[in-house]
Structure formats: C-alpha cells, structure tokens
Amino acid sequence: MAKAPVLTPQSEDFPRWYQDIVAKAELADNGPVRGTMVIRPYGYSIWEQMQAEVDRRIKRAGAKNAYFPLFIPESYLKREAEHVEGFSPELAVVTVAGGKELEEPVVVRPTSETVIGEFMAKWVQSYRDLPLLLNQWANVVRWELRPRVFLRTSEFLWQEGHTAHVSEDDGRQYAERILHDVYESFMRDVLAMPVVVGRKTAKERFAGATNTMTCEAMMGDGKALQMGTSHELGQNFAKAFDIQYLDNEGTQQHAWTTSWGVSTRMVGGLIMCHGDDNGLRIPPALAPVQVVVLAVRDDDAVIERCRTLAGELADAGVRVELDVRVETSMGRRATDWELKGVPVRLELGPRDLTEGVVTLANRFTGAKDAVALNGIAATVTAALDAGQAQLLAEATDRRNSRTVDVSSIAEAAEAAATGWARIPWASMGTDGETELAKSSVTVRCLVMPDGSLPASDNADGAIAIVARSY
C-alpha cells in the first residue's frame, strides 16, 4: 500500500530527516530540561556496542578504568587559566545543597582534567609510577546554547582518558596511539566511517591543551562532525595540580599529561553518515541486532521454524532477534526494522517453508532474495561482511568526491557549501580563519599531504581541511 514517505527525505530537509529518524527508530526523546535527552533502549543498545568496542581497545592500549566524582570544587577549575576561561560559560554550578548555601560552589563536571589531576598528584611520586593511564566512563554536563539530540546535549555520556607521562615525547606518542589505534580504527573498522585524522588549529584547540588532535567525519549533507579528540596537555595541568615525580637522577620533574574522549555524539554521527530515506543503516560490526527473523504469517509451523532458525544463528555467533508479532502486519514490521537499520531481515512464511528457503532482505543493497535454509549462517555472515565493506566504501566515496582542493579563501568558502575543501594552511594567512568564519566555515583540522599529523601549528606543507560543521 503506497503511503507518504516514512521519513522526511534527506534532500528535502536534512535536519528534519535526522529528527524523524531519532524519533521513529526509537533512539531518543528530548528530556524535560532543555538540552537533555532520554536515550531509549534501542539507542542505548547502540551506545553499549560502541562502549564495548572502544573499551576493549582502550584496555588493549594499557589504560585502566576508574571513576571520579561528578561534583568538582569550583576552585579546581580556576587553577588552569585557559581551562576555566574555556569552560566557564557552559558550567552548571551547584550553590545550594542540603537546604543550605554551600561555602564553596561545586561545579557539575564538564570534563575531569582538574579532579583527576588532583589525584594524579597524590598517586605519582616517582618515575616508576609513570605512565599512569586512566580512563573513565561517565556523564558530563555542558550548558550549550544550541542543543541537538546526540550531537550537542547539555548532558552526555562519554569516556574520558587521562594519562601522565615522564616526557613530552612519551605523552605525545600515547595521545597519538589512542587517536589511531583506538579512535580511528574503531571508527573505520566498526562504524565504517572513514575519518580524517588531523591537528586542530590554535583557535580550535581544547582549553588548556598544547595540542589537540581530532577525528573528523563527513556527514550525508557534506558537513563535518568532530567524532573524537585526543589532547596533549603539556605540563599545564601538571603545574596547576602539582603532578610531580622524582626522576632516576633524583630531580623533581613535572609530568606531561594527555586527555582524550569520545561521546554519545558518535551515535548522531553514525545516523548522519549512513542513514538513508528509509532510515538508519547500522554497520553489521556495530549493530546490536544484526539479523531479525520475521514470521510472515500466524502459522505454528512457520513460527516454530523461525525459532529454530534464530537459535541456529545465535549459535553461530550472530546477534539475532526474533519477530513473531504476527498480530502486526508484515509491512509495518518490515518498515520498522528498516527504520532501525537492522542489516539483514530473514522473512519466513509458509511458501518459503515448503520450498526450503527463506527470504533474505538486505538493508544495504535493498535486495530481497530467496536463499536456502540449509547453511543459512554462512549466507548471513557473508551478507553482513559485504554490508560492512559496502558502507565503508560508500562513505569513503562520498568523502572523496565531495572534497576539493582549492587555493583561496573564497573558493574554500564556496566548496564548503556542499562539502569539504583542502587548502594550503600557509596560504590562509593570519586572518584566514576569521575570514572563513564569516561564511560559517571552520578549519576542521590540519593534515600533512601524506595524511600524517603535522608536528606543529605551522608545519611546512600542512593542508587545512575546511568545512561547515555540526
């Protein structure tokens, strides 16, 4: 039965399409307080998959999980000048608790460099205590003026890593290791998002950092989204919080620290990178539900076969869900699973049963084929692998085809209307960034021609990637 489109088409109104998907795929609702969100079970299951994959990689990189308090003394924030200046406007501050005005207000953490720095100072005495590699999964609060579900919410969930090292070089290597081995690899191999890894300009740098590195992804509308960052904090926080150690020659030294994080923003990135007019498309490596087995009709034999089929797939290690809600029409259920972006749908009805087949609907190719019930696990696994590769290929093609090389600010601003521009950083001059900002375009990051990270703010030959961004 022909109906109006399930979602506002992307080409008609991309932001509206995004809102529609969030609502109809049951990912999240707006919370009662402005800028907050309720993450619904399906949306949360996507986040849990992200957490599991990122957490595994963080641990492989040697960091250990810990937990620090939500409340931070206001005075802590003030100890690092740039840090407090950067965060003050967006702090939520508690001044009354237990029915009394507090002696010293406490801030709800916008990030935890300060409180973790305080404790690192206690725990680090000797060079033998370094490196100290910590990570925490937590919620943070930043009172943003323009909230947008998943992309910029007043409260969000994230992981924040904090490390201390004996030398600048050691800290830098670790910050880069996290950037590449945890973030970039996770985004490419699991999220199927070909992020550009680069260095932030001084203007875009994290408040209190000496260097901020980033993973930037292109969304379906050509805008950029910062998916994750890794910072070298130099000795700024070590000095503010007195993180000192005795080196092997008996001299007191300040440590060198780093911090790095990815957040629930990645869920928004995932939606806008792979989603289409039929809904979400979740890469199989991430999908909380990789396959849904759907009973087409209310028929005992069909339902029973669906159960064994789902069991068989689960035994083969596939994340599978059974849909035998036969009181709901087949079309409705098919549409809903498509909205939710489940990679493979196996539709089984009486007809299939007699023929010994099942209908495999592929979310990525749109194809519906009858496939043998025999050896279904292998067939499904192959489809999942192919889908994963297809999403990465599509996202890579889009990024490449919508990125152009330019040589002037004007050309860069024009190119950024539909995609990204690459422009020699040196050619932008001192006012280049301000000039671009007039067209709502920013330098997303700097990269070297061979794709490596620039060693400094004005490394010879560095290319600026400029774009509009979320």
Place this chain on the structure above:
RNA sequence: CGGGGAAUGGCGCAGCUUGGUAGCGCGCCUGCUUUGGGAGCAGGAGGCCGGGAGUUCGAAUCUCCCUUCCCCGACCA
C-alpha cells in the same frame, strides 16, 4: 542577550479575525475480518485549551502580566 514565532488529548495540528456545548489526523483500547511492504470496518477511552489577573450573562477565542518552548544570530572539545 538581539530579532521573529508558538503554547489546545500521547504526537502533529485546526478552531481565535466576528466570544455561545472543544474538533481533526496519527497513536491507544475492544471486537470482527485481515496478515508475502506502513491493513480495513465498527465501537470506545483520553482535554481545568501553559499560569495568573481582568472585561463579559458567558472566554480556547478579547485585554494585561508571567512562564516555557521553537527558529535565526551571537556562543560551542
């Protein structure tokens, strides 16, 4: 904070100009018929019309005040 909108069943909206029993679509509940791409029909449930004060015989509708939300701008790891 500047400029513009809007607050009416769960969601989306109409009604307001010209005061007179609060409506529509979707969703929800029940029943029957359906079920291979958003099912159909019938019957139901659900509202102090954002809050307060006024005008009036009578206010969703007119007047004033307040609150909240949305959009554009500024702001933004």
